Amino acid sequence: MKRIFSILLFFSMAAALVSGCGNNKDNLGVGTSDIGGDINTTEENKNGDGTNGASGENNENTAMGRYVETAIDLSEYCIRTDSLTKYEDGTLVIPDYYNSPIVSRDNGETWEPEGTEWFTKLMKEDAYIMDMAYGPDGTAVVIYDKSDDNTDSEDDSNTDSEEDPAETKDSDNQDEESESEALGENETETDNSKEDEYRLDPVGFIVKPDGTQIPIQISVEEDDAYMRNVWVSDKGRIFVSTLGTNIYEIKEDGTAEKFLTIEDRTELIAFQGDLMIIDGSRFGDLILYDMEKKERVVDEVLNDFVSENYKERDVYNGSEFFDLYIFPGEEGVIYLAGKKGLHRHVIGGSTVEQIIDGSLSCFNNPSYSLHGMVTLPDNEFLALFGGGKLVRFTYNPDIPTVPNERVKVYSLEDNDTVRQAITIYQSNNPEVYVEYEVGLGEGNSITRDDALKKLNTQIMAGEGPDLLVLDDMPIDSYMSKGLLLDLSECLNSLNGENEIFESIKNAFKKDDKIYMIPCEIQLPMVQGDEKYISQMKDMKGIADAFEDLREDNEGKALVYACTEKGILGIFSMVCAPAWKTETGELNKESIEEFLLQCKRIYDAQMEGLPEKFLEDYELNNENLIAYYDTPRDNPDWIRSLDWFNYLSGKIQMVCGSLTDVNEYAEFRSIMRKKEFADDVYMPLDGQSKNIFIPKNLVGISAASNNIERTEELLKVLLGKENQSYLFKGMPVNKAALEGEFIIDEKYVSEEGIYSYIGASDQDGIMVDLEVYVLDENQQQELRDWIENVNMPYIVDTVLEEAVYKEGTKYLRGATSLDEAVKAIEQSVAIYMSE
Template sequence: MRKKKMSDNKRTRLLVLFLCVVLISSLLIGCKSRGDKETSSVPMGRYMEQELELPEEYQESHIISILSNVDNELEVYLATATTMIALIYDGESWTEKTISWINNIDQNKYMIYKVILGKDNQYYLITVDYSSGEYQYMIYKEDGELAQKLEIPWLETKTEDYKGEMSYPNVEDIQVLEDGTLVILPSIYGESVNMFDPSTGELIQDYSLIAPVAVSNQDLIGYSTDQQKLLRMDKSGRETASYVYDAVLDNSLIQEVDGNIYSLNSAGVSVLQKDGSLWQTIVEGGLTTLSDQTMVFQELAVMEKEKAAYAVLAYDSQYNIKLYYYQFDENVASIPSTQMNVYSLYLNPTIRQAIIKYQSEHPDVLINYTYAIENGEASNANLSDTIRALNTELLAGNGADILVLDGLPRDSYVEKGVLEDISDRIKPLVDDETLNKNIMQNYLSDSSCYYVPLRFQVPLAYGNKQVVEAMPSLDAMIALLENKDVTGLFNNIGAENFANLFWALYSKELVTDEKTINEEILGKYLDMLQLLMEKLGEENIFNFGTSQLQVDNAIELDRGFSMYFGENNKSETFVEQLLSLSDSQVTLAGAREVGMYYDTFDNQYIESGLVGINKASKNKELAKEFLAYLLGDKVQSSTAFDGFPVNAKALDGVMNEVDTLQGMSIAIDTEIRQIEAPDEKQVKELYDKIKELDNPISYDCMLSSLVIDQVKDFLEDKVSKEEAVQNIMNVAKGYLAE
């Protein structure tokens, strides 16, 4: 049959109708609200972190243990001044559980160390008997209303420890198989993991495994240092399976649930499914507190139910116990919608901790942190190449939104217009004394501010008063060395370390405001070093091979120095760089015990975490918001062990924490000495000195590295003083001209 030809009019009408449909569809799409999201294009759902707070009446208690009970609910065990309490958290609310069997133990004599739910669904606990002055671990099992002590002869047998003293075994953890077999993990690295018969207490098997350790119903799972992987082993000691495991071992936990192996470390919570071969991330560490490498993980609880949840018990950097809970939220984007980049040469602990806190409070923001050099170690060539590559990127209008400027040519960046003026955020905080005025005045001009430090470190000298008072002045040091026998008055750290130390202390005299080297001061600097090394002895001149420059994010001026250790070295002079109040304990012990004199170096401080914003950033407002967060109470009051806070209120808080100082043990060679904590008067005297600090040690680390290479040739008599001066002037001129 022949088809009828479509008329031109009909074709035209159909074409018009089609165009109308397209136009209406386009208008409908165009009218969609900006708040509407194309959920199909944005992957949704991830585990969100919640820091659990105990009910108000229990907040003075101390959390001992957490576990997942037989109903897959979180159980939390608390110690009060007089008793133990157990709480159950179902994901929304708390209820108290009766644990009379635990409270029948004499807690004046025994310290409850840990509570465990075995694979046999029975409760166990570890106690420590310290009544006799010796620490002896014991294991108890729930028996109705009573606690039944398990007789394990191994726990009651003393052996010789690493000090040559007789002591009972130390216990880190216990696990229990389905048949009640006990697995005991010792706390001393290198000792075997032991398996015991529950009825006789006799040793069944020992395993050359280390933590992390877990058990299944019938098997033991632990890490083999020989094979560098997790091994599954049965009660006969036979290996039945192995698993790849790349986590940091000394801060990692594993747990077996229904054949699946769960892992907790700074990368997050991950799972190796039964019969699987690849670890799958469940809770992303980078988006949670888990990635904070100052956290010390204690326990992991896995609640495998219709809606899985995970709980983590950990100590933070200030030794506060923290309980985190992770539940899946299907209404949150899998990957945060807003991203910002932070760059530094060296890892900055405060930045890292702040990113974790900020992201937990702002789940829609992801902050990518990149640092170029691992562990503060870099050759001059590598450092130079890294900085040149960064400079090229920044001058091209690219680079990270926030720059941590420690070790970078920050003044050059200001001159070349790389950095954003942040005075609108900083000046009000200085004017209202939120920030330390003495510190911040060095970064504010009448019209601008381009960078500020997040922390400051306190270098000081302690020991012989004449030496301590002379060290900040180049002329005074020369006079001292010319007129006094300094043998035994200096803790000898070698030529290179002395060269670095004094270059830092005199950097403002050595490098002029015009970015040139002061030739006269340079000559005096070389004279002083030569005199010092001659007085200390020829054999010390060639002690090069360590570098004081830039370990992590700050200059390290005390590298090579020993410390006060009592009468044997009380006449020497030492340098100490305080990163926290705890670091002052040895210095203050020397002052208290033998009258050592201590002082700062003419009120100089070391900048740490110097932060600026890239002028080319496309996230300037977010970057400024994060900068304000970095300087706020929450970040400044936390301890990252990289310096004292620039926030005045936070600094007051730190310096008033005298009660937290517990003293310390220090060891030199085979001798161990106990240092007592300072009292309030000593800490106040130190704080008075810290409040006077107003002069930054802020020199160019790349320049100093180049200079010290030339100083080495001079001290090794390879070149004359005149040649050394000329060589230093040449390398400095070339570098500063870049």
């Protein structure tokens, strides 16, 4: 466990950007709750609003009955755990790749380790366990690689961080790896990893209940690379999936034969009697295969349900956690679990029944990754989530199916931090239903303007939300019209573990009132050779530094951005607050100065830029558009701190926004490398000083009919439990920030290293970085940095898009500076007058 693993990632041109994108960690702080769904429901969302027919008032017609949750923390035993198995005698077992398995013989009430000789031997041999599975009679099957040279080469980066306790940045590394794979230059997901994956030569064995060991003898086809995952059916048949499209069956004597060839890589196999249910990230429909008749089974009802609710199943999860998990129930029945909740389906039946409503359960918590689930007696269920969180679901017929009291939440974009807070709040307040509306939701084709018009209509009709996530909304208009509540009293009541930074509160004071507060923040920063960084005190100094850097670095990229909008997007975060006067009018002189200096920066960057760099950038851009429907020069992407290209020497400076404590530790660690001895970093200032970037900016409607409950939800959003895991930035909660400084000593080397990361690009360039624990001085520097910020950069979409559009023309020489500024002024004239 104390080993520090090297994770070899295949990056495109921007390895650092992927670490700043949505992560998916596991929050361990959920207790007993009364939340769930209707066990009798045969149609989902009858009213189209998640209410399943509940009126919202206490009356005799209120639907009754839902599942309640009880959470058990098994993190002490679970470092890297990917399954929950039930034996035919009812015994439950959770295997772990670094600890002895734990078992329960009382339906999950209590758990204890159960040592096995074969597992202890593997650990002594320093074997890297790739997968384990248990059969109904207790038979164990394990696949492992015992070569130290290969432990980091396999696609373990497609798994939870529990696989690598030393890599603590993301609790679920699938986000980082899926994006790095998606951004790959020349290869598909399978091909992109084949070169390194072939270095592995996994072996395996079967362990019978009496301890007898049987070696697995398998020879997979070349395109399959090697056996990767093992599955045991409810009748004891053993199957192995690979990196290719073949599935093999392992016989009693350990020999193997090819069993089935499918269209894509298998990541989940479930069984119901003789039926094998197969799924993978790239699958459309599930594959149902009758193992006795050796033919596929078509279930259109099931396929329609999956297509409607789980069409976009997560990619590169390493078969260890699942967006959609399938497990058997009574004869002929399967259960499907995921963010939509828990559903029951009779194979070949006409309905898919909702058992637990995802919006009212921990299934909807984005920080929970589902690893396994089983049925228990008395219609109970047990689910294992990442980080060793075990949740029991018990049906209670005496509580309303949907809580009668409501709080309405609205955001333009789906928001993981908000969803997490809603789950926490509902677990502590089971009598309250938090109704969450997303203006630009999944499958929603309306525009931002249309969504805002609809929202404004609701507000004017007295039907608006109680809590608003104000990102990308017309905040100034809402304040001027008196639509937002003063939060001062609520925020001042936060103390102890829920205290937030005073600097963040003060930054939003207006006439001694606070109408909004961010849930998380990012910090603009720059790092590079002190000779250049020391000049970067304002926009003119930044442009001077770029020109000097270009003079000393012919034929090299200075930063990663190499488009006009990319350069504008990087520096707008430290300049945009100056583009409007205190009275809200357009500051033309400031915009003119911004464009002037950005052109100097852009020209310095593009002068003599290698053609190969431009080609790689364009390919990276195409891949981003294909996978995420967003261009590379989108400001949120282009501001990511690019450690890979900086370490490899492809760029000479990193300039962007710092998103979390681990990223801060990475860049402080770079400065310890001999070749970066002259490095310095500092907060980035432009036309504005002491900038921070608020994310998930929230406010409460002044017209709310349930202010008390809404303030309770706001406190959860800002509380330590929710702030201990965030998706877009650093916590504004002081205690949560302190928690991020804490690293378990057993994962820290004598030299103070707690993580080792490495990367390779399509050109074969490899870099590595030892990440050191932050010392007290470094921790204090970050605290002081946050305590000293006072200027929030709040995105003004209309104004910024006008600046990007006309600024692009100016930077490429298509218009003059005066023409660009006049065009911006004309473009936003009506908007600025509203």
